[in-house]
Amino acid sequence: MRMLRRTMLAVPALLSWPVHAQAPWPSRPVRIVVPYAAGGGTDILARAIGEALRGSLPQPVVVENRAGAAGVIGTEVVVRAEPDGHTLLAVVSTHVMNRYHLASIPYDPIRDVTPIAMLTRNTMVLVAGVTQPFADFRAMIDHARRNPAAVGTGSTEALSSFIGQEVARRANAQMPDIQYRSGGQLMNDIVAGHLPTGWTSTASAMPHIQTGRVRVLAASTATRTPFFPDVPTIAEAGIPEFELAGWVALLGPKGMSDALTARIHGAVAGAFADPALRQRFTALGIEPDLRDGTALRAQMEREDRLWAAAAAAGTIQRQN
Template identity: 45%
Template structure:
């Protein structure tokens, strides 16, 4: 980005926060900005966030650091942000599991609606059913047949609540019983899949694509209604033999409750600007991201829609609260 454009954007960001009394003495950000990923390094959320951080650094004029705090389906890292000062120095980058967790966790140390400020929807993405190269089945019908022959003999790996839902929706619609194996992040799950210790798993395309391209794992189907342009030879799961299957994940950014609206708007503007950069955009599109970000208001509306979806799914028995 030319120097004059960078100065113009920084001026706009500074101007956006000056009307806020708490920021009347200085522009945001005045110090490094931290993006907290509540999952293990190497997974899809981590890969996406580190790429985004590279794009944000020249726009914000401060270091943008990525931290990982894995554990409890994203709850450990989310609590850190919920308890943080709302000064624009710490943000959470989470998946759709953030809105699902209240319906699957026995208790949360925060309120997902009250204790966070929506900043931006970053990306939607398809998920996929990934299979070990050592597994004996060749496609979805083969997997379903094997699971029907020997119920609860085949495991499927998951790494967060939304991915757990994707796997359990598959077993429900296919009419089979499998065993869910929960991991702290996509990276350790993929390691076991590659090594042949885990027969199947559910992953974001962002996390799985490098391993698919290297031939270390196989893809049996994507979760979206249509095929992914990134994986045109991989059928949708509905095509592959599970009628009615449709689901997609997302990445979003949130701040602590009380984050001043001008900071949320300024960060959202920087995200939109970063995702328009051809280099960053191409990099993220090549790993399966769908880059149509939403501003704080749009992301708030999406979170409300998601909450209604999970409430309905819980009533219908499609998700089960952990004990």
């Protein structure tokens, strides 16, 4: 009788287990939303990672570009998705900065997402076409001072815009910010000579260097980028204590479980360990910097405090 009672008590639990158990990941194709136009550094990175993941996952990985509003349109798609790991977001660090730069955004960039992995350090470089009347950073600044507003600076999001305008402010030069939807579009205008200079990622710049039609004038980081070791940093080129860099991260919707987040991070870590992918990163001008979701959240919160202080000081201007 006691055994029968135990069996009867166990039956409801056994019957309910499949209903409440979490479905395996991935059970259908995984979509990585890139909230920028195709051809830029983040798009290139997401596609390289997506291809590397296909060999280890039972479902395909699809990269989808949803450009517009400085990344807000694509990000909102992911924020509103089910937190089941099948809709992810590859986004740059201005995801955090946007709340201080844009007039408004329909989500909280930290509370409404699940950090999964920091993917890369995003060194920004200043590029110019070889037909421009300057061959290095100092000559560019001199030319901009002699010709106010003649040297426009292309940007693709809030960080590159901020870097360009901060360089101009510290150099006491008028260099209008010219906004683009992607690094690919910016680089096309640099090559064609339509845009004097632009700030973009090493990944966006790298494919154009071999053409001989583009120069890299400076790097935004405290140390030189290994992809252009002969290119000085902004500090070396004459603006002391200048250091700004971005990153690319993988996020999911709010509410993803710790187990699911760890599973996805583990898949990405496995792809990063592949020598073939690391060689491809080098060829593409991508600097891997893999960190887990906890470290990514800490970085996002730290930068949120930085940009809040910059906005309070008036060094970030909110768009109307």
